[in-house]
Amino acid sequence: MRIPIQDAKKNVARILRAEGVPSENASMASDVIIQADVFGVKTHGLSRLGYYIKRLRDGIILPDAKIWITRKFPTCCVMDGGNCLGQVVANRATDIVMESAKEYGIGACAVRNSSHYGIAGYYSWRCAKQGLVGISFTNARPAVAPTFGNVPKLGTNPFAISMPSDFGFPFHIDCATSSIQRGNLEVLARMQQDADLSAYVTCAGKTPSQILDMIEAGTCALKPIGEHKGYGLSMAIELFSSAFQNGAFLSGLEGYYEGGEKKPYDVGHFFMCINPEAFTELEEFKRNVGNVMRELKASGHQVLVPGELESIADAEANQSGIEISDELLWELVSFGWDD
Numbered sequence: 115m116r117i118p119i120q121d122a123k124k125n126v127a128r129i130l131r132a133e134g135v136p137s138e139n140a141s142m143a144s145d146v147i148i149q150a151d152v153f154g155v156k157t158h159g160l161s162r163l164g165y166y167i168k169r170l171r172d173g174i175i176l177p178d179a180k181i182w183i184t185r186k187f188p189t190c191c192v193m194d195g196g197n198c199l200g201q202v203v204a205n206r207a208t209d210i211v212m213e214s215a216k217e218y219g220i221g222a223c224a225v226r227n228s229s230h231y232g233i234a235g236y237y238s239w240r241c242a243k244q245g246l247v248g249i250s251f252t253n254a255r256p257a258v259a260p261t262f263g264n265v266p267k268l269g270t271n272p273f274a275i276s277m278p279s280d281f282g283f284p285f286h287i288d289c290a291t292s293s294i295q296r297g298n299l300e301v302l303a304r305m306q307q308d309a310d311l312s313a314y315v316t317c318a319g320k321t322p323s324q325i326l327d328m329i330e331a332g333t334c335a336l337k338p339i340g341e342h343k344g345y346g347l348s349m350a351i352e353l354f355s356s357a358f359q360n361g362a363f364l365s366g367l368e369g370y371y372e373g374g375e376k377k378p379y380d381v382g383h384f385f386m387c388i389n390p391e392a393f394t395e396l397e398e399f400k401r402n403v404g405n406v407m408r409e410l411k412a413s414g415h416q417v418l419v420p421g422e423l424e425s426i427a428d429a430e431a432n433q434s435g436i437e438i439s440d441e442l443l444w445e446l447v448s449f450g451w452d453d
């Protein structure tokens with residue numbers, strides 16, 4: 115079934131408020147969650163609402179945590195997210211890097227003690243909508259093995275880069291650095307669908323839900339994209355997301371104290387925003403980006419450019435709402451979804 119975007123946002127915000135999330139934070143998180151579905155990213159929108167509710171109930175995401183700046187340079191800062199909802203923390207950091215880029219040409223913020231922030235691209239895309247270049251990285255709990263390894267160590271560590279263009283939509287690349295991400299396995303498991311996943315994981319002949327369990331147990335791992343190149347990229351994102359803020363990394367993101375008791379994930383993010391006008395006129399920059407997109411798009415009738423699928427999905431969702439499977443709807447109803 116399809117649901118109008120505004121109805122879905124109101125529903126999610128109401129459910130989050132019922133879990134103790136203050137109204138402003140609930141609206142902010144709801145906007146990020148639903149934008150994933152609007153962009154057609156079915157793994158990281160409503161599909162993940164259950165994660166956030168469980169973590170709020172477990173006390174490892176704090177609904178109204180204080181978020182503060184712990185270190186400040188003119189264009190750079192470190193933010194402590196206080197284990198608040200990642201979407202709230204990430205939006206605050208994005209506000210800061212955008213302001214800095216508008217005033218000084220560039221802004222960067224390393225974030226500590228945050229939680230899962232949803233789609234990395236929400237924040238870079240916010241920058242592009244304002245004529246700025248946005249970069250968004252995050253680490254995540256262990257799921258991916260290094261090349262030649264089979265123990266989950268790295269997160270699915272996504273990266274997102276968005277640039278304004280005159281092409282009709284921004285250049286917008288937003289993806290995990292794992293060949294398949296946890297969300298894909300969760301969607302397959304929810305639909306009770308099997309698939310041959312042997313190319314993407316270190317264990318053979320397992321169903322999606324078995325693989326998810328085995329990742330938790332440390333006995334199977336996802337493979338990085340593009341062998342050692344993806345491993346290196348994922349590691350760079352891990353470093354951006356931890357080293358600048360002296361934060362948790364790799365197995366430090368497992369979410370358990372030594373005795374097995376649950377603890378906040380202490381996720382780290384890194385945001386950067388660049389003002390093209392520090393380098394050239396904005397319209398020229400947009401034309402330059404658009405020219406690269408045009409030449410690639412024209413190079414083959416099936417060729418897409420990054421951001422195109424999101425732009426098509428966005429137009430469709432604005433016309434006819436976001437799509438929700440029956441299986442997901444049953445799950446949402448159990449959280450108080452009003453259908």
Ligand SMILES: NC(=O)c1ccc[n+]([C@@H]2O[C@H](COP(=O)([O-])OP(=O)(O)OC[C@H]3O[C@@H](n4cnc5c(N)ncnc54)[C@H](O)[C@@H]3O)[C@@H](O)[C@H]2O)c1
Nearest residue numbers: 231232233234254270272286287288289290418419420421
């Ligand atoms: N917060 C977290 O911890 C976390 C972890 C992993 C993934 N994620 C999110 O999950 C989402 C999905 O990740 P994914 O790895 O499954 O993404 P994906 O493999 O679906 O790739 C999506 C990106 O690729 C582009 N794209 C797709 N097909 C293309 C083509 N033929 N030509 C050019 N570009 C093309 C899209 O425009 C988009 O930018 C992302 O939004 C990511 O940020 C979040």
